[in-house]
Amino acid sequence: MPLNPKAFGLTAGIIWGLVILVFTPVSMSTGYATTFLNIIVSIYPGYSISPLGSIIGLIYGFADASIGFYIFARIYNWLETKK
Numbered sequence: 001m002p003l004n005p006k007a008f009g010l011t012a013g014i015i016w017g018l019v020i021l022v023f024t025p026v027s028m029s030t031g032y033a034t035t036f037l038n039i040i041v042s043i044y045p046g047y048s049i050s051p052l053g054s055i056i057g058l059i060y061g062f063a064d065a066s067i068g069f070y071i072f073a074r075i076y077n078w079l080e081t082k083k
Helices: 005-030 034-043 051-081
Strands: none
Touching: 005 034, 005 051
């Protein structure tokens, strides 16, 4: 069964962007997931654990996951046709 690359990419982008958007203020107020977000700091330039950083992380996360999962779905569909 083929995957819809656009839908797959957009869904992943929305989810990953929202994860970063939600976890950033949670980390600022409780300290929860600080180690996880410090890894994200090292990956996304300009991202920081701050209110502005949560918006930057949302944008980076959406773009990163959308592109990555779009490519994943295209490769998956290509491999499915090789059976």
